[in-house]
Structures are given as C-alpha cells and as structure tokens.
Amino acid sequence: MGEALRAALALVASGDATLLGIVGLSLFVSLSAVTLATALGLPLGAVLAVTHFPGRRAIVVLLNALMGLPPVVVGLVVYLLLSRAGPLGSLGLLFTPGAMVIAQTVLILPIIAALCRQAVEDAWVEYQEQLRSLGVEGARAALTVLWDIRFSLLTALLAGLGRASAEVGAVMIVGGNIDGVTRVMTTAIALETSKGDLPLALGLGLVLIAVVLALNAAAFLVREAAQRRYG
Amino acid sequence: MGLIRAVFLLVALFSCIANAQQRYITVASTTSTEQSGLFKHLLPMFEKKTGIQVRVVALGTGQALDMGRRGDADVVFVHARPLEEKFIAEGYGVRRHEVMYNDFVLVGPKSDPAGVAGGKDVVQSLRKIFEKKAPFVSRGDRSGTHFAELELWKAAAIDIAHDKGSWYREIGQGMGPALNTAAGMDAYVLSDRGTWLSFKNRADLVIAVQGDRRLFNQYGIILVNPAKHPVVKKEMGQAFIDWMISREGQEAIAAYKIGGETLFFPNAGN
Amino acid sequence: MILPLRLEQVSFLHVLQPLSLQIEAGPSTIILGANGAGKSVLMRLMHGLLVPSSGNVSWSGTDARRRQAMVFQRPVMLRRSAFQNVLYALEVAGVAGAGRLATEALAEVGLGHVAHQPARVLSGGEQQRLALARAWALHPEVLFLDEPTASLDPTATRGIEAVIRAFDASGTKIVMATHNLGQARRLGDEVIYLHQGRVVERAPVEKFFAEPATPEASAFIKGELPWV
Numbered sequence: 001m002g003e004a005l006r007a008a009l010a011l012v013a014s015g016d017a018t019l020l021g022i023v024g025l026s027l028f029v030s031l032s033a034v035t036l037a038t039a040l041g042l043p044l045g046a047v048l049a050v051t052h053f054p055g056r057r058a059i060v061v062l063l064n065a066l067m068g069l070p071p072v073v074v075g076l077v078v079y080l081l082l083s084r085a086g087p088l089g090s091l092g093l094l095f096t097p098g099a100m101v102i103a104q105t106v107l108i109l110p111i112i113a114a115l116c117r118q119a120v121e122d123a124w125v126e127y128q129e130q131l132r133s134l135g136v137e138g139a140r141a142a143l144t145v146l147w148d149i150r151f152s153l154l155t156a157l158l159a160g161l162g163r164a165s166a167e168v169g170a171v172m173i174v175g176g177n178i179d180g181v182t183r184v185m186t187t188a189i190a191l192e193t194s195k196g197d198l199p200l201a202l203g204l205g206l207v208l209i210a211v212v213l214a215l216n217a218a219a220f221l222v223r224e225a226a227q228r229r230y231g
Numbered sequence: 232m233g234l235i236r237a238v239f240l241l242v243a244l245f246s247c248i249a250n251a252q253q254r255y256i257t258v259a260s261t262t263s264t265e266q267s268g269l270f271k272h273l274l275p276m277f278e279k280k281t282g283i284q285v286r287v288v289a290l291g292t293g294q295a296l297d298m299g300r301r302g303d304a305d306v307v308f309v310h311a312r313p314l315e316e317k318f319i320a321e322g323y324g325v326r327r328h329e330v331m332y333n334d335f336v337l338v339g340p341k342s343d344p345a346g347v348a349g350g351k352d353v354v355q356s357l358r359k360i361f362e363k364k365a366p367f368v369s370r371g372d373r374s375g376t377h378f379a380e381l382e383l384w385k386a387a388a389i390d391i392a393h394d395k396g397s398w399y400r401e402i403g404q405g406m407g408p409a410l411n412t413a414a415g416m417d418a419y420v421l422s423d424r425g426t427w428l429s430f431k432n433r434a435d436l437v438i439a440v441q442g443d444r445r446l447f448n449q450y451g452i453i454l455v456n457p458a459k460h461p462v463v464k465k466e467m468g469q470a471f472i473d474w475m476i477s478r479e480g481q482e483a484i485a486a487y488k489i490g491g492e493t494l495f496f497p498n499a500g501n
Numbered sequence: 502m503i504l505p506l507r508l509e510q511v512s513f514l515h516v517l518q519p520l521s522l523q524i525e526a527g528p529s530t531i532i533l534g535a536n537g538a539g540k541s542v543l544m545r546l547m548h549g550l551l552v553p554s555s556g557n558v559s560w561s562g563t564d565a566r567r568r569q570a571m572v573f574q575r576p577v578m579l580r581r582s583a584f585q586n587v588l589y590a591l592e593v594a595g596v597a598g599a600g601r602l603a604t605e606a607l608a609e610v611g612l613g614h615v616a617h618q619p620a621r622v623l624s625g626g627e628q629q630r631l632a633l634a635r636a637w638a639l640h641p642e643v644l645f646l647d648e649p650t651a652s653l654d655p656t657a658t659r660g661i662e663a664v665i666r667a668f669d670a671s672g673t674k675i676v677m678a679t680h681n682l683g684q685a686r687r688l689g690d691e692v693i694y695l696h697q698g699r700v701v702e703r704a705p706v707e708k709f710f711a712e713p714a715t716p717e718a719s720a721f722i723k724g725e726l727p728w729v
Contacts, residue, residue: 231621
C-alpha cells in the first residue's frame with residue numbers, strides 16, 4: 001500500500017502528459033454524461049412526481065429498479081446499437097468518447113430521474129396547495145418546484161457522477177480502452193492490474209478517488225453558500 | 232423520443248468534429264500483443280511516416296476476429312492460424328500475411344509440484360500435470376493463447392474438455408489476469424513470452440518449460456474485406472499492412488526488446 | 502362579481518355531512534369550530550382545492566378562479582426574495598405592471614424594507630405578512646384565511662390582524678377559519694359555527710357570543726371562555 005501511495009504521488013508530481021490526458025478524458029466523459037442525463041432526467045422526474053396517469057406507479061417502480069442497471073449490460077446493449085452491424089452503425093460512434101458518453105448517460109439517467117422524482121414528490125407535499133391556490137398547475141408547477149429545490153437536487157447529480165466515474169464495464173466495451181483515444185481512469189486501472197503492475201494501478205485509483213472527492217467537496221461548498229443565501 | 236434521437240445526433244456531430252481532423256484506422260488485436268508493449272513502440276513510427284493514427288482495440292483472438300466479422304475493425308492482427316484461415320474462407324478477410332512469431336512458455340511455481348521444470352517437451356509436461364492434477368490456469372477466452380493451449384492438450388491425447396478436474400481453472404480473461412491468478416494460486420499457466428517478460432507480479436512463478444517447437448506462435452495480419460463492409464478504410468488499412476511486412480516495419484519489430492531480450496521475430500514473406 | 506358563492510348539499514367523505522349555505526358579499530365571515538370540526542376542509546372546498554364527494558360548489562359570474570386567494574396557516578414561500586415571491590404570483594396571473602404592483606403590495610403590509618431579502622429568512626410573522634401581500638397584489642374579490650395566526654406570537658398576530666382589517670376596509674370579502682374567539686370577535690361580522698361536520702349555527706357575531714342558540718355552540722364558547 002505504501003508503494004501505491006508513493007506511485008500515486010510520483011504520478012501526480014510528474015505531471016505526466018498521458019496521465020493528464022486520461023484524467024481529462026475521464027472528467028469529460030462523466031461530466032458530459034451527467035449534463036445530458038440531467039437535461040433529460042430532471043424534467044422526467046419532476047413531471048412524474050406531480051402528474052397522475054394510469055400506470056404511473058409501474059413506471060416509478062421501473063425507474064427505481066433501473067438505478068441498478070449493470071454497467072456491462074448497458075455497455076453491451078449500446079455496443080450492439082453502435083456496431084457497424086447494428087442499427088446506428090452509420091453514425092461511426094463506436095470506440096470513440098462519444099459512445100462512452102452515450103453509454104454512461106443511459107446508465108445514470110434512471111438514477112437522476114428517480115432521485116429527482118423522490119425529491120420533487122417530497123417537496124410537492126409542501127408546495128402543492130399554495131401553488132394550486134395561485135392557479136399554477138401541471139408542468140409549470142413541476143418546474144417551479146424543481147427550480148426551488150435545485151440545490152438539493154445536487155445530491156442526485158453527485159450520485160450520478162459517482163456512478164459514472166466509478167464504472168468500467170460500459171466504457172470498456174463501447175470505448176475499447178484505446179491508448180490515447182478512449183482510455184479513462186477506470187479502464188487504465190483495469191489494464192495495469194491485468195498487466196500485474198499493481199502499485200501503478202493503485203496509484204491511479206488514488207488519483208481517481210482524489211478527483212471525485214474534490215468534485216464532491218466543491219458541490220458541498222456550493223450547497224452551503226446557497227443555503228445561506230436563499231434560506 | 233425525438234429528444235433522444237436529437238441527443239444521439241448531437242453526440243455524433245460532436246464526435247465527428249473531434250475525429251474529422253484525425254485520419255485513423257481501427258485494428259483489432261490481442262491483449263497479449265498490446266500488453267507486451269509492442270504497439271507503443273511500433274505505432275508512433277507508422278504514424279510519423281504516414282500521418283495515420285492506429286487505434287488498437289485489444290481483445291482475445293476470437294473476439295478480435297468477431298469484430299472483423301461485424302465490420303467494427305479495418306484490420307485484424309492475431310495469432311491463431313486455423314482461425315484466421317477460417318476467417319478468410321468465410322469471406323470476411325482479403326488475404327493473410329505472416330508478420331512475426333514469438334513463442335509460448337509454460338510458467339509454473341518454483342515448487343514445481345508436477346516435476347516438469349527444465350523440461351524441453353511441453354506435451355510430456357502437460358501429461359505430467361494432468362496425472363499429478365497440479366493446479367493449472369487456462370485463459371478459457373477463445374484467445375490465440377487459449378487456442379494454442381487446447382491444441383497442446385490434443386497433442387497429449389487428453390480430452391481436456393471432458394476430463395478436466397477442479398485442478399484446471401478456466402478464468403475467461405486475458406494473459407495478465409491469468410498470470411495474476413496463477414501467481415496467486417501457485418499454478419501452471421501457458422503464457423506468451425512477451426507478456427511474461429513485462430509482467431511485474433510474478434510472486435513464485437518461473438519458466439518451467441521452453442524451447443519446444445510446438446510452442447512456436449505465428450502472428451498474421453488481415454485486411455477486413457471491404458466487399459462485406461464497405462465502410463472499411465481499405466487504403467489506410469492496406470498501408471498499415473504493407474508497412475508491417477515491409478523491411479522498415481520488420482526491422483522495427485525486431486528492434487523491440489525488453490531487458491535486452493527480443494520478444495517478436497519478424498518473418499514476413501517466409 | 503363572483504359572489505354569492507353557493508354550496509348545495511356539499512359533503513366530503515366522512516368529514517363534512519351534506520350542507521348547504523350561501524356566502525354573500527360584504528360582511529366578513531368567520532368559520533368557527535373545534536379542531537376536527539371540518540373548518541379546513543370546508544375552506545378548501547370553497548376555494549376549489551378539494552372536490553366535494555357530493556353536491557355542488559358554484560360561484561356567480563365568470564373567472565372565479567382568478568378572483569380569489571388563500572392564505573394558509575403556514576406560509577409557503579419560494580426560495581427567492583420577498584419581492585420575487587409577490588412578482589411570481591402576479592406573473593402567473595398574467596397581470597401587467599407586475600413590478601409596480603408587487604412593490605405597492607409590500608409597502609401596504611409594511612415589508613418594503615425587506616423586499617429584496619430571501620423570503621425564507623424572514624420571521625414567521627413577516628412571512629405570513631408576505632403571504633398577505635402576495636394575496637393583496639392580486640386584488641382578489643374573496644380572501645380565504647385558514648387559521649392565519651395559529652402559529653404566531655401575539656405581536657405578530659396583531660400585525661396580521663391589522664392587515665386583514667385593511668383588506669376588509671378595501672372591500673375584499675373575508676372568509677376566515679379560526680378557533681380563536683377573541684380574533685373572531687375582533688375581525689368578524691358573522692359567524693358560521695361548525696360542529697362535527699355540520700353547520701349548527703349561523704348568526705351575526707355579537708348575537709352569537711351573547712346568546713348562542715344551540716347547546717353545541719354554548720358548550721364551545723364556555724369551553725374556550727370558561728368564565729362566560
């Protein structure tokens with residue numbers, strides 16, 4: 001373990017261009033996935049929280065269950081879609097960072113939508129009567145509540161980001177772990193482990209954890225500041 | 232649903248823009264070749280000369296050939312001749328060129344429970360391992376190495392699929408994990424010399440048997456048939472193949488050493 | 502004019518037995534009753550937040566939705582400034598000159614000095630006044646109030662009652678649920694007394710307190726003011 005720590009510090013101190021490239025790509029892929037999943041998932045979760053229609057409860061259960069989608073399965077399905085032999089092969093996305101973003105978006109969309117639904121549903125209890133009294137209903141009411149609880153939704157986003165940056169199954173399959181093109185932190189760790197270079201793998205792992213920790217700390221500070229500002 | 236389509240197209244557009252500047256080909260090769268470090272040594276030379284980036288997706292031989300069948304790769308570069316010839320016979324490949332060979336080694340624990348260390352006959356050694364039921368790790372992943380291992384069992388007149396016991400551990404993974412597992416279990420394992428030389432987690436493993444002609448491992452390179460998959464980048468793919476079998480490429484392969492030892496022996500055109 | 506409001510044989514689950522009554526313009530109406538009598542349910546049926554199990558709730562005139570407002574026991578504010586909360590209500594209603602109206606409403610309830618502070622950091626009394634400002638800005642014909650001072654201290658309560666009196670003076674019809682008899686006498690013109698989901702008595706406020714006509718009403722008054 002001591003060797004791993006030293007390997008990690010040596011890596012970071014060296015400012016190795018390959019390492020920076022890998023970290024940069026990991027952040028790009030996971031943050032893009034979180035952005036896309038948020039754009040799609042927040043409205044979905046909010047509308048699901050405030051509207052009632054036949055089959056709603058089944059959809060809620062399904063969405064909650066999809067939070068546990070195995071990354072390898074998502075990777076496999078997206079691979080089959082993007083393969084030349086598959087329906088979307090002509091887009092030429094396989095083995096590019098784009099494919100990785102798509103796979104991770106699919107993976108974390110249920111997490112963000114389901115957690116958002118829960119948060120909005122809980123807030124809805126508080127806001128519902130007043131908003132309806134003012135004549136605000138349906139989608140407009142959902143979006144008002146959504147915007148009002150935006151800082152607590154940060155937790156949902158962080159959950160999605162955590163899942164995305166930690167997974168290796170999906171990005172390995174659709175990205176191919178190509179040196180310099182689709183190699184991210186998790187696939188690099190998998191590679192170094194299988195090459196038997198365990199200290200290096202552990203070192204990379206520590207760098208990954210440090211990056212995710214920094215993102216979480218930043219989000220926490222943002223929440224605190226917002227709490228003080230808006231009450 | 233329209234929104235989802237839009238998202239896909241947006242990502243595709245972005246990807247296109249990102250890729251537009253870079254000319255590249257996709258090569259399906261094997262994990263053992265990549266992990267030996269050969270590509271890190273070779274590919275920059277080719278890119279410098281031609282401006283073509285070579286993107287290697289490293290899988291087992293079986294999966295690499297499947298990638299070629301699906302048209303997800305432009306070139307396949309693997310080491311299992313019968314499987315490669317089948318690939319061409321099925322019409323998925325244009326032509327097979329021999330590129331280089333290396334050898335396999337039988338690696339095992341220092342304690343040598345099957346009593347095969349220092350031997351020169353790998354088939355005889357496998358028989359001893361089978362009789363003593365010494366722990367043995369198999370890649371079990373349709374790779375070139377796995378295929379070679381199965382051929383050796385056949386040569387030893389052992390029906391391994393039928394007669395294996397709990398001493399025979401199939402892990403379904405690449406050479407690195409197989410060596411890791413063997414190191415952890417004090418087991419025998421068939422490995423290519425390249426991966427063994429660059430493997431860092433040896434624990435108590437040493438080379439038990441080497442030098443047998445049956446451990447000879449030939450690599451072949453094949454252009455995926457553009458008639459089957461028109462999207463194959465046939466000019467750039469052919470340029471890569473031509474370079475690999477050219478004098479320049481062959482010399483580059485011979486120049487790659489780990490710890491002073493040559494890993495791969497070029498033999499194109501032999 | 503959306504008044505009079507007519508309730509015909511309106512009931513709600515087991516909480517309200519079928520009742521009929523008419524709310525006229527003019528005098529401020531107090532809905533009085535013990536906890537669980539059904540005051541909140543009746544208010545919400547009238548305002549349209551609940552659908553009756555049976556019977557009809559009908560307003561006169563058109564656009565009844567827009568011409569009423571309600572203030573709840575606990576004010577619900579958005580995470581924005583006091584000014585923006587009032588603005589929101591006006592924008593939703595599609596009112597022109599929303600900014601000016603919002604500023605005026607805040608001044609009317611004495612919150613002009615905190616207009617740009619986050620609404621949620623204001624005190625309970627201030628937030629309830631803000632809720633009244635939000636309702637005021639809409640210039641409703643009818644203002645429903647569901648126990649508006651139940652969670653407030655006496656000073657804050659006085660502030661709220663002053664605003665309600667101002668509403669009343671400006672011509673808005675007040676319909677207020679409370680179990681605070683003093684407040685009922687201070688602010689009300691007539692009393693509708695609810696007992697276990699039924700309208701048991703309805704009378705002008707002084708007559709109700711001086712000579713309650715029913716034993717239930719008598720008992721209630723005595724219970725709240727044992728020295729009577």
